[in-house]
Amino acid sequence: MEVRNKTVIVTGGGTGIGRALVLAFARAGARGIAVADIDEAGASQVAAEAVAAAPGCQIFSQRVDVANAEAVQKLVDTATQRFGQVDVFCSNAGIILRKGLDATADEWQRIWEINVMAHIHAAKAVLPQMLERGDGYFVNTVSAAGLLSQIGSAPYAVTKHAAIGFAEWLSITYGDRGIKVSCICPQGVQTKMLFGEGGERKGFLQAGSVTAEHVAEKTLEGVANESFLILPHPEVLEYYRRKGQDYDRWLRGMRRLHDQVTKEFGNIVV
Template sequence: MNLAERVAIVTGGGGGIGSALVARLAREGARVVVADLDAEAARAVSETVDADHPGTTVSVGADVSDSEQIQQLIDLAESAFGPVDFYFANAGVGGALGLDVSEQDWDRSIDVNLRAHIRAARLLVPRWLERGEGYFVSTASAAGLLTQIGSATYAVTKYAAVAFAEWLSVTYGDRGVRVSCLCPMGVNTRMLTAGEDSGDALGRAATRAVTSAGDVLEPAEVADAVLAAIEDERFLVLPHEDVLEMYRQKGSDYDRWVRGMRRYQSSLLAQA
C-alpha cells in the first residue's frame, strides 16, 4: 500500500516506537492522528512532526482500551483528514512480575495489550470490507513468539496479540484487509529499562533477558522495518532477524526450548 495521502491512527504515539512511526508516516506523505494516554506527549510529537511536515498530524489524549474513545479517534481522523486507511495498534503496557499479580494488573494488561486491538478491529474492519481495503498493524513483541522471563501478564497478552493479528489476516486477508504484526526484541524505550529500575531481581532478569539476547534498536529503526513490511504487505515484522531462528528452534523441539529457557532464567537471576 502506498502511504501518500493515506490516513493513519497511531496509538501510543507519544513516545518510543509510536512517535517514530508518526514521524516516518508523515515523511511518506500520510496524515496521522497521534493518540496517547498522555495528551501532552502526543501533542509534543505532533508539534515536532508538523514543524517538518506542516498539517500532517493532529493529536489527542485517549485511553484506547475503551471502545468509545477508539470511536472518537476514528471520528477525529475522518473529520480532520478522511476515512481511516491504517490503524497502528501500538499502545502497550509492561507487565507486572511473577505469579502473585492482582486481578487489576491482569485486566489492565489484557485491556491494553489485547482487547484494545480487538475493539479497534471491530470498529474498523466492517468499514474496510465495504471499501475493499484497509491495513491493521499490531505491535506485539518477540515475547509473543518466544515468551518473556519475569512477566506472565506481558508474555500472555503478547502471545494473544500475535494470535489475534494472525486470525484477522487469515479471516479477512482475501477481502482486502491487510495485517502486519510487529515482534521486536530490545528497543530503546522506557519500557525496556523498567525492569532494571524496578529494584526487583526478577525485574532485572526480565530486562537483561532482552538486552543480552540481541541488539537494542532505536525506535526509528523499528519504524523503518514496519514501513518496509507494509510496502511488501508482509505479516510478520521482525526488526531483530535472530528472532526467526529462535522461533524455529523452539518449534523444532519445544521441550528442549523450555529447558533452555529455565537455564537462561537461572543464569540471569544469579547475575541479578
C-alpha cells in the same frame, strides 16, 4: 501498501515506538496522521514534531485510553471526519507488568485490556469502513514475547501471545477481502519500557537492543511488503523456528536462560 497519501492512526504515539512511527509515516508522505495517547501533552508534542518534519501532512493529536472501546471509536470517527477515511491503524499502545503469580486479578485485567482488547477495539471501530472499500491495514505492535515468551513477566508473555492470536485470526478471516495485517515483534527496544523513566533499570534485553527509529524503519519496509511478521531483530525468526521444531528442547533452553538472567539481574530481567 504504499504509505504515501495514506491516512494513519497511531496509538501510544506520544513516546517510544509510537513516536517513531508517527515521524516515519509523516516523512514517508502520509496524507494525514492521528497521534493518540493517554498522555495528551506527549501526543501533542509528537504531533508538533511531525508537522515540522512534514508540513504538508494533516496531523492532529487526541487523548485516548485504548482500553476504552468508546474512546477508540471516537478516535476513528474524528480521524474519518478529518481525513475522509482511515487507511492504516497502528495499534501500538502497550504496557508491561513485571510479575508472575503475584500479579493480582485487577493487574491481569488491566494489562489484558491494553495489550489485547485495544487491538480488538481498533478492529471493531475501523474494520467496517475498510471492508466497504475493500482495503485497509492493521499494524499491531506486539513483541517477540508473543512468538517466544517473556522471562520475568507472566502477564506480558500471555497477553502478547493473545495479541498474535487475534492478529492471525484477523488476517485469516479478512485477508481475502483486502485487509492487511502486520505484527511488529521486536526484542529489546531503547525506550522507557526497557530502561525505566530515569534509565535505572538493568536487564538482559538491553544488550542487542535497537532504537525506536530502527523499529519504525523496519515497519515501513514490512508494510511496503505486506509482511505479517515485522522483525526488527531478525534472529527472532530463527528462535521461533527452533521452538516449532523441538518444543521440549526450546523449553529446556529457556529454563537455562531464565536461571542465567535471574542470577545476574534478580527479578528485574526485562
